[in-house]
Amino acid sequence: MTLIDLRSDTVTRPSAGMRRAMADAEVGDDVFGDDPTVNRLQAVLAERLGFEAGLFMPSGTQSNLAALMTHCQRGDEYIVGQNAHTYRYEGGGAAVLGSIQPQPIDNEADGTLPLDKIAAAIKPDDPHFARTRLLALENTIGGKPVPLAYCAQATALAHGRGLATHLDGARLFNAAVALGVEPRAVAAGFDSVSVCLSKGLGAPVGSVLLGSRDFIARARRPRKMLGGGLRQAGVLAATGLYALKHNVARLADDHAHAQRLADGLRALGLNVDGPHTNMVFVQWKPEQAASLQAFMAERGVLVLSGARLRLVTHLDVDTAGVERALAAFGEFLARGFQ
Numbered sequence: 460m461t462l463i464d465l466r467s468d469t470v471t472r473p474s475a476g477m478r479r480a481m482a483d484a485e486v487g488d489d490v491f492g493d494d495p496t497v498n499r500l501q502a503v504l505a506e507r508l509g510f511e512a513g514l515f516m517p518s519g520t521q522s523n524l525a526a527l528m529t530h531c532q533r534g535d536e537y538i539v540g541q542n543a544h545t546y547r548y549e550g551g552g553a554a555v556l557g558s559i560q561p562q563p564i565d566n567e568a569d570g571t572l573p574l575d576k577i578a579a580a581i582k583p584d585d586p587h588f589a590r591t592r593l594l595a596l597e598n599t600i601g602g603k604p605v606p607l608a609y610c611a612q613a614t615a616l617a618h619g620r621g622l623a624t625h626l627d628g629a630r631l632f633n634a635a636v637a638l639g640v641e642p643r644a645v646a647a648g649f650d651s652v653s654v655c656l657s658k659g660l661g662a663p664v665g666s667v668l669l670g671s672r673d674f675i676a677r678a679r680r681p682r683k684m685l686g687g688g689l690r691q692a693g694v695l696a697a698t699g700l701y702a703l704k705h706n707v708a709r710l711a712d713d714h715a716h717a718q719r720l721a722d723g724l725r726a727l728g729l730n731v732d733g734p735h736t737n738m739v740f741v742q743w744k745p746e747q748a749a750s751l752q753a754f755m756a757e758r759g760v761l762v763l764s765g766a767r768l769r770l771v772t773h774l775d776v777d778t779a780g781v782e783r784a785l786a787a788f789g790e791f792l793a794r795g796f797q
């Protein structure tokens with residue numbers, strides 16, 4: 460029985476074609492800048508997203524942290540959403556390792572940060588305060604594509620007040636596909652962007668940080684400091700190049716599968732939020748939530764546990780897999796969830 464893994468879009472396994480690309484990759488020592496495949500990935504993604512340069516990173520967490528540490532010095536502050544990955548789900552790295560103070564603001568339901576609250580959070584130049592240096596946004600956030608008109612306003616506000624701007628674009632390509640725009644339009648207005656290759660794009664490892672030539676040159680120091688200077692990383696970068704070629708347009712399939720999943724779960728009478736790109740959220744009663752995970756696993760469907768369950772589609776979930784998952788949910792409800 461093939462497993463249908465709806466826990467995350469990070470669970471994909473490299474396809475045969477992707478593995479061939481790894482085997483065929485030309486490599487060199489990337490700390491010396493000698494790896495031609497890493498260099499090509501960085502150049503291709505920079506060109507595609509409208510930046511001068513890129514830097515390959517082992518993970519999105521490291522890419523975001525290296526960006527924050529490049530924009531901000533010790534005692535600086537960055538404005539960020541309460542629900543943002545950099546603030547909430549990265550071990551507090553900005554504060555712990557960067558000595559950068561986060562200034563979180565509550566996200567609106569659509570994932571945005573109210574412009575008046577951003578403006579009010581920017582501190583005057585006064586020894587009482589940390590120096591506000593950066594605004595960090597995320598797109599998609601909780602699967603929701605953030606409207607580009609909003610991003611333009613927020614980045615203009617930040618730049619007008621002397622702040623730099625960073626986008627955590629872990630799922631930037633999902634946002635572009637959902638909004639029906641070129642990926643570079645999602646990146647527009649930001650001084651730096653971090654993109655994950657290991658989420659919906661299906662690579663096993665890797666993120667790329669994009670920015671100006673000078674910014675990327677400076678980001679090499681925190682990357683090295685954080686342990687991200689890799690050697691023959693071309694075997695990994697080759698998966699990113701393969702993913703950019705083969706796995707971007709097909710993100711629309713993941714979004715369609717999430718739509719079908721949401722429709723089917725609603726038809727079962729469940730309390731569903733979404734789909735938001737490739738994510739669907741389902742609210743369970745606590746007594747249901749406790750037994751759901753084991754019940755689904757017995758039927759080959761992997762889900763996380765919790766009262767607000769996040770289901771994520773990706774390139775290892777096809778239409779038949781969605782239907783099988785829906786059938787298992789239906790059986791769970793019909794049996795009175797033992």
Ligand SMILES: *Cc1c(COP(=O)(O)O)cnc(C)c1O
Pocket residue numbers: 517518519520521523544545597599627629630655657666
């Ligand atoms: C997954 C994710 C990251 C971090 O990426 P890792 O490669 O898991 O470290 C950062 N931001 C967002 C929005 C993510 O979803």
